[in-house]
Amino acid sequence: xxxxxxxxxxxxxxxxxxxxxxxxxxxxxxxxxxxxxxxxxxxxxxxxxxxxxxxxxxxxxxxxxxxxxxxxxxxxxxxxxxxxxxxxxxxxxxxxxxxxxxxxxxxxxxxxxxxx
Amino acid sequence: xxxxxxxxxxxxxxxxxxxxxxxxxxxxxxxxxxxxxxxxxxxxxxxxxxxxxxxxxxxxxxxxxxxxxxxxxxxxxxxxxxxxxxxxxxxxxxxxxxxxxxxxxxxxxxxxxxx
Numbered sequence: 047x048x049x050x051x052x053x054x055x056x057x058x059x060x061x062x063x064x065x066x067x068x069x070x071x072x073x074x075x076x077x078x079x080x081x082x083x084x085x086x087x088x089x090x091x092x093x094x095x096x097x098x099x100x101x102x103x104x105x106x107x108x109x110x111x112x113x114x115x116x117x118x119x120x121x122x123x124x125x126x127x128x129x130x131x132x133x134x135x136x137x138x139x140x141x142x143x144x145x146x147x148x149x150x151x152x153x154x155x156x157x158x159x160x161x162x
Numbered sequence: 163x164x165x166x167x168x169x170x171x172x173x174x175x176x177x178x179x180x181x182x183x184x185x186x187x188x189x190x191x192x193x194x195x196x197x198x199x200x201x202x203x204x205x206x207x208x209x210x211x212x213x214x215x216x217x218x219x220x221x222x223x224x225x226x227x228x229x230x231x232x233x234x235x236x237x238x239x240x241x242x243x244x245x246x247x248x249x250x251x252x253x254x255x256x257x258x259x260x261x262x263x264x265x266x267x268x269x270x271x272x273x274x275x276x277x
Contacts, residue, residue: 086269091264
């Protein structure tokens with residue numbers, strides 16, 4: 047009965063490959079996010095979607111393409127993987143921060159991506 | 163350009179004592195602040211939050227204090243328990259709209275509570 051689930055948990059792949067990470071939330075939230083935690087442990091937002099609409103794209107290379115088929119899903123596709131893409135990627139969901147309903151985001155368990 | 167700073171990478175306390183984790187921010191537009199707890203190989207879990215209209219919020223053993231003039235907040239855990247050992251992230255957001263749907267995180271403080 048996981049609130050925010052993402053798959054896979056671990057992903058090891060070679061440079062140049064294309065890979066996808068899937069995320070689903072069953073909390074009924076309108077907003078979903080992708081965050082990246084790099085080797086320096088910074089947790090930084092990559093994308094934010096509200097009701098399937100992209101509202102934040104934080105200067106992420108266009109090799110990263112999020113796709114939201116419905117408001118419960120936000121997948122992340124990465125083309126032409128590079129060594130520097132190795133990180134832990136977290137999906138999250140919340141009600142819109144501006145809704146006055148609180149900004150508590152619920153996170154998935156993370157996907158550790160290793161590019162070799 | 164770190165808008166949210168946690169200057170102590172680690173903190174060690176004895177079980178039963180108080181743990182105080184600190185966080186500073188630079189962006190005056192931030193009006194909502196959160197603390198998250200993270201265990202290894204898991205996602206961050208929400209702990210407690212505070213709106214800028216308050217200076218204190220309490221939930222059981224956890225209390226968050228906000229000093230807007232100093233742009234500083236702190237998380238107090240009392241009494242500390244070994245199960246509190248984790249990395250604690252401070253996060254901030256602006257609820258004023260205009261595409262502000264994001265949390266800005268600090269780098270985290272690793273808390274170790276010794277039995």
